[in-house]
Amino acid sequence: MTKPLLSVRDLRTHFDTDEGVVKAVDGVSFEIMPTEVFAIVGESGSGKTVTALSVLNLVPKPAGKIVSGEIIFQDTNILQLPKDELQNLRGDRIVMIFQDPLTALNPVFSVGHQIAEVYRAHRGLGKKEAHRNAVELLELVGIPRPDQRAREYPHQFSGGMRQRAMIAMAVALNPDLIIADEPTTALDVTIQAQIMEVLLRMREEFDAAIMLITHDLGVVAGVADRVMVMYAGKVAEMGTCEEVYFHPRHPYTWGLMTSITRADQRKKDRLIPIRGTPPSLVNLPSGCPFHPRCDFAEKICSEDYPDLRPVSSHGQIASCHFAQRPDWTPPAELVAGRARR
Amino acid sequence: MTEVGGRQQQEEALLAPSEDEFHEFEDAGRTQFQIAWRKFKRHRMAMVGMFVLIFLYLVALLAPWITPYDPNSGCPRFGERKETCSPLSAEVLADSNQAPSLKHPMGTDNLGRDWLSRVMFGGRVSLAVGLGVALSAGLIGTAMGSLAGFRGGLTDNLLMRVTDIFLAMPVLLVLLIASKWLSGTTRNIVIILAFVTWMPAARIVRGSFLSIKEKEYIEAARAVGVPGFRTIWRHMLPNALGPIIVQVTLTIAAAILAESTLSFLGFGISPPTATWGNMIAVQRTTMVTQPWLSIFPGLMILISVLSVNFMGDGLRDALDPTSLKVRA
Amino acid sequence: MLYFITRRLLFAIPLLFIISVMIFTFLNLSTDIAQSLRNPRMTAEQFAKVKEAYGLDKTGPARYFSWLGNFVRGDWGTSFIYQAPVAPLIKERLKNTLMLMALPLVLSVLLAIGIGVFSAVRPYSKLDYTFTGFSFLGISVPIFWFGLLLQLFLGFYLKEWLRLSEPVFFTSGMHSPGRPEFELMDFLRHAALPSMALMVQLVAGWGRFERSSMLEVVNADYVRTARAKGLKERKVVFKHSLRNALIPLVTVVAIDIGLLFGGLIVTEQVFAWPGMGTLILSALVAGDYPLVLSAGMVIAFAVAFFNLTADVMYGILDPRIRYD
Numbered sequence: 001m002t003k004p005l006l007s008v009r010d011l012r013t014h015f016d017t018d019e020g021v022v023k024a025v026d027g028v029s030f031e032i033m034p035t036e037v038f039a040i041v042g043e044s045g046s047g048k049t050v051t052a053l054s055v056l057n058l059v060p061k062p063a064g065k066i067v068s069g070e071i072i073f074q075d076t077n078i079l080q081l082p083k084d085e086l087q088n089l090r091g092d093r094i095v096m097i098f099q100d101p102l103t104a105l106n107p108v109f110s111v112g113h114q115i116a117e118v119y120r121a122h123r124g125l126g127k128k129e130a131h132r133n134a135v136e137l138l139e140l141v142g143i144p145r146p147d148q149r150a151r152e153y154p155h156q157f158s159g160g161m162r163q164r165a166m167i168a169m170a171v172a173l174n175p176d177l178i179i180a181d182e183p184t185t186a187l188d189v190t191i192q193a194q195i196m197e198v199l200l201r202m203r204e205e206f207d208a209a210i211m212l213i214t215h216d217l218g219v220v221a222g223v224a225d226r227v228m229v230m231y232a233g234k235v236a237e238m239g240t241c242e243e244v245y246f247h248p249r250h251p252y253t254w255g256l257m258t259s260i261t262r263a264d265q266r267k268k269d270r271l272i273p274i275r276g277t278p279p280s281l282v283n284l285p286s287g288c289p290f291h292p293r294c295d296f297a298e299k300i301c302s303e304d305y306p307d308l309r310p311v312s313s314h315g316q317i318a319s320c321h322f323a324q325r326p327d328w329t330p331p332a333e334l335v336a337g338r339a340r341r
Numbered sequence: 342m343t344e345v346g347g348r349q350q351q352e353e354a355l356l357a358p359s360e361d362e363f364h365e366f367e368d369a370g371r372t373q374f375q376i377a378w379r380k381f382k383r384h385r386m387a388m389v390g391m392f393v394l395i396f397l398y399l400v401a402l403l404a405p406w407i408t409p410y411d412p413n414s415g416c417p418r419f420g421e422r423k424e425t426c427s428p429l430s431a432e433v434l435a436d437s438n439q440a441p442s443l444k445h446p447m448g449t450d451n452l453g454r455d456w457l458s459r460v461m462f463g464g465r466v467s468l469a470v471g472l473g474v475a476l477s478a479g480l481i482g483t484a485m486g487s488l489a490g491f492r493g494g495l496t497d498n499l500l501m502r503v504t505d506i507f508l509a510m511p512v513l514l515v516l517l518i519a520s521k522w523l524s525g526t527t528r529n530i531v532i533i534l535a536f537v538t539w540m541p542a543a544r545i546v547r548g549s550f551l552s553i554k555e556k557e558y559i560e561a562a563r564a565v566g567v568p569g570f571r572t573i574w575r576h577m578l579p580n581a582l583g584p585i586i587v588q589v590t591l592t593i594a595a596a597i598l599a600e601s602t603l604s605f606l607g608f609g610i611s612p613p614t615a616t617w618g619n620m621i622a623v624q625r626t627t628m629v630t631q632p633w634l635s636i637f638p639g640l641m642i643l644i645s646v647l648s649v650n651f652m653g654d655g656l657r658d659a660l661d662p663t664s665l666k667v668r669a
Numbered sequence: 670m671l672y673f674i675t676r677r678l679l680f681a682i683p684l685l686f687i688i689s690v691m692i693f694t695f696l697n698l699s700t701d702i703a704q705s706l707r708n709p710r711m712t713a714e715q716f717a718k719v720k721e722a723y724g725l726d727k728t729g730p731a732r733y734f735s736w737l738g739n740f741v742r743g744d745w746g747t748s749f750i751y752q753a754p755v756a757p758l759i760k761e762r763l764k765n766t767l768m769l770m771a772l773p774l775v776l777s778v779l780l781a782i783g784i785g786v787f788s789a790v791r792p793y794s795k796l797d798y799t800f801t802g803f804s805f806l807g808i809s810v811p812i813f814w815f816g817l818l819l820q821l822f823l824g825f826y827l828k829e830w831l832r833l834s835e836p837v838f839f840t841s842g843m844h845s846p847g848r849p850e851f852e853l854m855d856f857l858r859h860a861a862l863p864s865m866a867l868m869v870q871l872v873a874g875w876g877r878f879e880r881s882s883m884l885e886v887v888n889a890d891y892v893r894t895a896r897a898k899g900l901k902e903r904k905v906v907f908k909h910s911l912r913n914a915l916i917p918l919v920t921v922v923a924i925d926i927g928l929l930f931g932g933l934i935v936t937e938q939v940f941a942w943p944g945m946g947t948l949i950l951s952a953l954v955a956g957d958y959p960l961v962l963s964a965g966m967v968i969a970f971a972v973a974f975f976n977l978t979a980d981v982m983y984g985i986l987d988p989r990i991r992y993d
Contacts, residue, residue, distance in 0.1 A: 018380075058896055060888055062793070083902070091899030098897075103890035107989055108912050121900050153988040169898070506684055509976060511931030511968045515691070517953055518961075522695040598811055602935055605813045606950065621814055628817055629825050639814030647809040654805075 004031035005209050006055065006094075006177060011069035013047075013054045016062075020282040024050040024064070026233040032177065032209050037200075039212045039224035039241075041256065045278045047233035048213045049099075052179045055211070056090055057081075074176070092122045095170040097199075099182040101162035105154035111165050112138070112150025118172040137168040140205075141198055160191035164198055171202045178203065179211045184219060196223065217256050221245065229253050232279055232289035235308060239316030249311045249318040251294045254330045288321070296322070377583070380659040387655020390648035397645055398472075401465040408455075412462035413613050415454035428452075438631060447637045450624070460637055463615035467597055468645060470531055470616075474596035477535035479589040482542025487577070489543070490550025491570055501547070504540045512537050516599065520608045530609055534596050542588050549581035583660030590656055594649040601642050617642045670984065674977065681973040688969045692962055693733045700956025723749070736962060746959035750952065755963045758948070763967065765843060766933060766944035768856075770926075773864040777871035778922055784872070785879025785914070789887050790906055800876065807873020816866040816939035823862060838862050841941035863940040867933070871925070878921055883914040916986045920979040927975025931968045 013025040025047040032038045040048045053059050054066055057078060071078040073094065078086065098104035106114060115137060116130035125133070131150065138146035141164040154162055163183060170178055180199060184192035200223065203210055212224060220227055220241065228238040229250065237250040248254055255274035276293040279285055285292050291301035298321075306321045322328050381387055400407070411418055415433040416426035426432055429452065437453035439445050447456035489500040515537060523529040553576050603609030604618030612619055617638040624634040711719070720726045724735065739746060745755040784804075788797040824840035831837070839845065839859045844852075886892060887910050895909040896902075930945060937946035945964060952960035984990045 053893075056897055058893060060893075087899045087901060089899065090897055096894075096897040098890060098894060100890065104894045106891040106895065106909055106913070108916075108987060109909075117900065118898050121898065121904070155989045166894075506687060509684055509972060510688060511928065511965070511972050513934055514931045514949070514965055514968055515688075517934070517950070518692055518695045518965075521953060522699040524699070594809065598809075601811050602813060605811075606935065606938060607954075618811075621817070625817065628821055632821055635814070635817055639811060639817070642811045642814065643806075643809055646811075647805060650805055650809050 002033060005034045005036075005074065006211075007031040007070075007072045008051075008055070009070040009072070011051065011054055011071065012067040013050050013059055013064060013069075014067050015064045017282070019280075022281045023233050023284070024281060025054060028069075028230070028233070028235055030228055030235070030238065032211060033225075034176070035203070035207050035209050036226065037203070037210045037212060037224045039214065039220040039227045040230060041214055041217055041220060041227060042230035042236075043215055043278050045232075045281065046230040047281075048215075048230050049181055050233075051230070052096070052181050052211060052213050055179060056094060056096060057086060058090075058096075088122070091118055092173045093175055094177045094179065095173075095175045096179040097163070097166050097170050097181065097183050100186040101159065101166045102154060102186075104166060105162060107154055110151050110153055111157065111162075115150075115165065115169045115172060118169060122173055133172070134168070137172055138165065141165070141168045141171075141202070143168075159187050160195060163187060163191075163195050167195075167198055167202060171206050171208070174206045175208050177209045177211060179213070181213045182215070183212075185214070185216075192219075217245075229256065232284060233281060234289065235317075235319060236290070237316075237318040237320075238308075239312065240314065243312060243314065243316040247312070247316070248330060249316070249323040249328060250290075250320045251296050252290050253318075255293075257330070288319070373579075377659040381655050384651075384655035384658060386651040387658075390651030390655070393644065393648040394652060397464060397641075397648070398468055400461060401468045404458075404461045404465050408458040408461050410455035410458040412454065412459040412615055415449070415452055418458075440631070441633055448631065448633045450631075450634055451627075456634060456637060459615050459620065460617070460641055463617045463620055463638060464641060464645075466527055466610060466614060466616040467600060467618070467642070470527060470534070470600045470610075471593040471597040471645070471649070473531040474534040474538060474600075475589045475592040477531060478538040478592050478596075479542050479585060481535060481539035482544075482588075483546050483585065485539065486543035486546025486548075487550055487570075487574065490547040490554070490577075491573060493551075493554075497547070500543075504543055507537065507540050510537070513602075516603060517606070517608050520603055525604075525608070525610045527610055527614070530600055530603065534599055538592050538595060542585055542592075545584045545588060546577070546581050549577045549584075553577045553580065583656075587653055587657045587660055590649060590653040594646045594653065597642060597646050597649070670981075673984075674981065677977045677980070681970070681977075684973060685966060685969050689737070689962055689966060690733070692965045693729075693736075693958060696953075696956055696958050696961060697729050736959060740963065740966070745963040748952070748960040749957045750955045750960070751957075755960050758960070759945070759964055759967060762943060762945045762948045765942065766930065766937070766946065768843070769860060769863060769937070769942055769944060770867070770929060770933070772860070773867045773871065774922075774926065774929075776864075777868050777875060778918075780868075780872045781875030781879050781918070782911075782915070784876035785883050785918075786906065786911060788876075788880040789883030789910075789914075792884060797880075800880075804873040804877045807869045808877070810869065812866055812870055813935050813939050815869060816863070816936060819862045819865055820939070823865075843942055863936050863942055866936050866939070867929075874925070875918065875922065879914065879918050882917045883910060886910045886914045889913070916983060919982050919986060923975045923979035923982055927972040927978075930971040 007029075008031070009029050011025055011028045012023070015022040015024055028047070028051055030038070040051060042048045050059065050064070054069075055071055055073075055078065057066070057071075059066060066079060069079070073089070078089065081089065105111065112131055112134045115134035116125075116127070119125040119130035119133050120127070123130075135146045135150045138150055143149050143161055143164055149157070149161075154165075157165065163186075167183075178199075183199060184195050187195060196219065199210065202208070212220065214220060222241075224241045226238070226240050227244040229236045229244065229252065231252050236252045237244060237248065239247075244253060245257075248257060252274070274293055279289055279292070285302070287300070287302040287304050288294070288297070288306050291297040294301065300321055304321070306319050306323075308317045308319045309324060310316070311318045311323045320328075409418060410416065414426070414428035415436070416428065433453035435453070436445070436449050436455075437451050439449040441448045445455050445457065447460055449455055450459075485500055485504070489497040516533060519533045519536065520530065523533060550573060553573055600609055600616065601618030601621075604611075604616050605622045607619075607622060609618055610616045612623060620638040621635045624631070627634055717726070724732060727735070736746060743756075745759070747753065748755050748758060751758060784800050788800050791797055819838075820840040823838050824836050827838070828836040837858065838861045840862060841859075843856065843859045844850075845855050845859075887906075889910075891913075892905060892910050895905045900909070933944060934946035934950055936942070937944045938950055941947065945968065949961060949964045949968070951957075952964065
């Protein structure tokens with residue numbers, strides 16, 4: 001069995017706010033294999049972005065703090081790395097693509113300059129050579145007239161082009177892990193598929209693993225190898241893409257699935273939104289954090305936190321008291337929708 | 342619940358999905374005030390500033406009843422010698438040029454006047470000017486801003502050009518020339534200072550008016566048939582109130598400084614009416630021999646302006662929704 | 670860009686016109702300049718002649734427009750109190766004001782940037798609180814009073830304590846009397862105190878401003894990107910953050926420099942610096958309208974010019990802004 005590329009163990013990242021301590025990530029563990037596409041899915045505020053930022057130790061300070069846990073990347077604990085070694089890792093071995101490419105690119109520097117910076121910082125290339133490499137990368141991610149575009153500023157790019165440039169910046173040094181935080185959310189629907197395509201092509205080209213963070217299970221389908229569903233800073237369910245799609249065991253995952261709009265949606269199967277809003281991370285509900293919104297909650301759900309337990313022989317796990325019951329299956333609407341697929 | 346209210350809340354919930362904020366909207370008035378007050382209370386310096394300011398204004402208000410000596414004649418205001426004493430009498434002059442002591446905590450000047458009493462009376466004028474200017478500037482600005490924002494079009498364009506012109510003027514020069522013309526009574530100084538400080542409030546109010554006009558619930562209210570201006574005004578006020586309060590508070594500081602500067606240069610309120618500024622101007626010549634005569638009034642300006650600024654800073658954090666939420 | 674500049678300069682013309690009308694009207698309402706030319710021994714006839722010679726026999730509007738016509742043609746008139754042409758007088762005083770402003774401006778900008786960057790990188794640290802405290806003092810202190818304190822402590826007491834025959838820092842003027850034209854040390858010893866008075870308010874205001882614009886920037890997405898790229902912290906702060914946080918500061922500094930031309934009146938008055946401020950103040954007291962008007966125009970022009978500079982700089986520093 002191959003060794004995992006990244007393994008996160010019992011990660012806890014908390015924020016100090018006016019209202020109290022926000023436990024954005026609270027005891028999350030997972031592993032990413034080399035060249036794997038690992039998806040983290042959840043609503044906003046479920047802790048998926050903070051998980052991603054923690055991997056690069058980029059949690060905004062001083063409010064945010066990684067309280068405990070280990071993040072092992074190729075045998076080194078990132079959280080214990082000295083500052084300069086961490087900087088060498090960032091942008092070189094582990095790279096990140098952010099949600100909104102407009103705000104993620106510095107408005108006062110040209111796109112080419114910002115890509116070239118990666119070569120200059122990590123490889124010590126000269127201005128000219130770095131710029132030439134940047135132009136090549138722009139071409140690689142499908143930006144027309146890259147020579148001219150490299151000299152332009154982010155605001156002169158369209159949303160899709162900006163995200164392509166971000167991807168170019170990310171793959172510049174042939175990384176091992178690409179963290180993509182909602183890479184398509186801020187884009188037009190028509191562009192989203194293109195960007196995913198570019199991202200996956202780059203993964204092929206450079207043999208990188210991808211940590212894909214999204215709130216949209218639809219994006220994940222057919223792309224990810226494994227999926228982790230997060231809720232309120234904790235892991236709700238994790239398994240292979242097929243397992244989570246076809247045999248989800250956590251009512252929250254059911255909710256996520258039924259609330260996806262699909263092209264083949266029929267009028268009679270309505271969208272079933274998950275009722276209520278995500279809980280305040282300062283004051284989590286007792287027991288299972290999902291129980292106030294769960295249609296299947298029983299007394300025990302408000303009393304005990306359900307530990308993650310195996311629900312299949314291949315390693316699927318779920319955090320639900322009833323997940324191991326053989327008759328624990330999704331409601332009819334979901335079954336109907338799935339059958340049509 | 343009405344249709345309008347329901348939709349409004351739905352929209353609000355989409356924007357701010359957390360449970361807390363949802364309730365915050367429920368009874369906006371009281372809760373918003375409580376939240377602001379809670380935020381303000383956490384600012385230690387703002388609280389200190391507020392209490393110092395309340396104290397200073399109380400002292401200024403009560404000066405005629407609590408000062409031991411008359412600010413202009415230097416005669417005692419209480420006790421048996423009150424009747425017999427006259428300005429420049431040997432009795433008063435015997436106490437002239439005293440350094441600070443228990444009897445005269447801020448010393449006396451060459452006319453034997455108790456400096457503490459005079460500083461207290463000077464504060465009456467300086468602090469009143471500060472408050473008067475801030476309130477009038479706030480009123481003028483609100484009037485100009487709401488007129489421009491409500492009428493729009495040509496009126497708006499014209500009023501905003503006027504605002505631009507006022508903002509582009511060399512303020513001190515205009516102040517000097519204007520106060521030379523309207524020679525220095527307290528009322529005139531307030532008018533002149535309000536004349537050059539109303540612009541920020543106008544911009545704030547105009548901005549809120551315009552943004553409210555866009556909003557859907559105004560459309561709804563209009564459909565029900567409520568007259569336009571009143572509707573917008575009623576909706577605008579809660580939104581713009583925070584920034585206006587902050588602006589008015591900071592104008593107090595600017596006005597106190599401006600009044601003292603004008604009076605110091607001899608263009609403001611003229612003696613014998615004491616203000617902190619003209620007290621320093623008169624005592625410039627004694628700076629080396631009796632420094633306390635200029636140090637104390639200046640210290641009072643510093644303390645009051647500092648208090649206002651601290652308070653304004655706290656208010657900005659408490660009332661401005663864009664201020665940072667996360668802090669360590 | 671050129672169109673933008675031209676339009677803004679054209680906008681400045683009505684502004685200057687309005688200001689000059691205001692100055693003239695207020696001055697005319699407040700002082701009768703003719704009285705200052707009167708001499709007790711003059712007969713009414715002689716006085717009328719003098720008035721005629723100075724053009725004071727005409728009505729207000731007529732005098733204003735004759736001043737305006739001459740001013741536009743470059744003839745700035747003759748000062749009543751100095752009995753000398755206005756233009757060279759203003760030129761000399763403007764030079765002195767610029768000499769006083771230059772060094773403190775540069776130092777203040779550098780200090781403000783330093784304070785802003787440090788405070789924003791380590792917000793709510795002890796030093797940040799100290800800087801914040803000092804900047805609150807700086808924006809709250811009346812400058813004239815602070816100037817007097819400087820004169821007392823650094824001018825007078827320092828001399829007494831060190832038992833010197835001559836103060837280390839002079840408290841008035843810009844040259845010692847009887848010295849040769851310009852001597853650097855002598856000039857600096859005169860300029861030191863007014864420069865400090867000036868810098869206190871500038872550093873306080875700008876430092877606070879730069880702190881908050883840095884704070885806005887250090888949490889920006891693109892700064893996070895720069896960190897995620899693995900850039901050195903020095904580059905993240907001084908290149909990616911500061912470059913963006915400087916844009917608003919540059920505009921504020923430009924606007925403030927314009928305002929300083931009028932705002933230096935107080936500092937110059939306290940330290941008896943022979944600059945524009947003291948010139949305009951003495952002219953105002955006497956109601957010397959040709960001098961006040963022309964000096965006022967120079968100041969108002971400076972304000973307008975630096976406002977325009979601020980906008981142009983913004984356009985140059987921020988590639989997102991295009992003027993067309």
